[in-house]
Amino acid sequence: MWTERRSLLKLTAAAGIALSGLLAPVVAQAADKVKLRLDWVFGSEHAPIFLALERGYFRDEGIDVDLLPGEGSSVTVKLVGNRDAEFGYATADQILIGAQRGLDLVATAVVLQQNPTAFIFKTSQNIKDVKTDLYGKTIGVQLKSNTGRQWEAMKKDLKLDPAKLREVPADGALVAMIASNRIDVGVGFYFNDALKLRATGEDVSWILFEDLGMKMYSTSLLTNPALVKEKPDLVKRFTRAFLKGWQAAIDDPKAAYEAFIKANPSTDKVYAELKLPEVLKLTQSPDVKQNGLGHSTTVAWESLQAQLIAMEMMKDKTDISKVFTNDFLK
Numbered sequence: 001m002w003t004e005r006r007s008l009l010k011l012t013a014a015a016g017i018a019l020s021g022l023l024a025p026v027v028a029q030a031a032d033k034v035k036l037r038l039d040w041v042f043g044s045e046h047a048p049i050f051l052a053l054e055r056g057y058f059r060d061e062g063i064d065v066d067l068l069p070g071e072g073s074s075v076t077v078k079l080v081g082n083r084d085a086e087f088g089y090a091t092a093d094q095i096l097i098g099a100q101r102g103l104d105l106v107a108t109a110v111v112l113q114q115n116p117t118a119f120i121f122k123t124s125q126n127i128k129d130v131k132t133d134l135y136g137k138t139i140g141v142q143l144k145s146n147t148g149r150q151w152e153a154m155k156k157d158l159k160l161d162p163a164k165l166r167e168v169p170a171d172g173a174l175v176a177m178i179a180s181n182r183i184d185v186g187v188g189f190y191f192n193d194a195l196k197l198r199a200t201g202e203d204v205s206w207i208l209f210e211d212l213g214m215k216m217y218s219t220s221l222l223t224n225p226a227l228v229k230e231k232p233d234l235v236k237r238f239t240r241a242f243l244k245g246w247q248a249a250i251d252d253p254k255a256a257y258e259a260f261i262k263a264n265p266s267t268d269k270v271y272a273e274l275k276l277p278e279v280l281k282l283t284q285s286p287d288v289k290q291n292g293l294g295h296s297t298t299v300a301w302e303s304l305q306a307q308l309i310a311m312e313m314m315k316d317k318t319d320i321s322k323v324f325t326n327d328f329l330k
Helices: 002-028 044-054 073-081 092-100 146-157 174-179 190-199 225-230 232-251 253-263 269-281 286-291 298-310
Strands: 032-037 063-068 087-091 106-110 117-122 138-141 166-169 185-189 204-208 219-223
Touching: 032 073, 032 232, 044 063, 044 232, 044 253, 044 269, 063 232, 073 087, 073 092, 073 219, 087 092, 092 106, 092 219, 092 298, 106 232, 117 146, 117 174, 117 190, 138 146, 138 174, 146 185, 174 185, 174 190, 185 190, 190 204, 190 269, 219 225, 219 232, 225 232, 232 253, 232 269, 253 269
Parallel strands: 032 063, 032 087, 138 166, 138 185
Antiparallel strands: 087 219, 106 219, 117 185, 117 204
């Protein structure tokens, strides 16, 4: 009888092992699969996200992320609004414009708190005061970019005399035109265009529109309100892992750079190394210092909306309270 009991115990144990073996893959497959669509092609401005992936921050939250390059923020917001991607990383102005046009969008974290648009020029141009030093200069403007709209608004804000300005289109050629002296000043994102020049050895400088009073939120994490309603815990876990990657990059930029290079070995390493610390600077603001990374305010979103309407990038106001939330930062 004891032999029979031992045989029964062995069979029971074997069955338990087999059952656990069957259950293990089920548990492993339980991670939430999501798409994260970026604003543009992979660059070191996305290094904190690659760091979060490398360190398993998303995996630790039970999330399997399919990281996808973008084709511009306007495309990204459409994909998130249409639920072709669960999450997106796009500029705040495009989130507002998309929402005003009827797309369902909500920003859960404003990562880049400052406006990266700038006047970019070779240091030898000796531009100190844009109210006077731009006169007589040839200025390259990217007419098809939001930076072109910002330039139009800046001319009004600074009360510049259009008759004293020489403007030429520079879409897609800003860096080459500055390098070849075809233009004296370019209007673009400084961490892209200015640092591409610096990476080639050019002595280049810039003056931020942010420092001239045009304060605007920039790139942000966004999702669809329907996902917030259906899976609020997923949105919370994703936002937490996403910002953990950014905080880790702020604490250790070298680790973020190395994670990006490891995943993108063919990238321009000099340019990537120059760009990352400048991008990380843009995550900071008095609000972030007080309330934490990614936090945003109604006042700042309303200010952005007012500027977009003034620049004729938005026709009417949208309900700001529905476009952003800080609830997932807690």
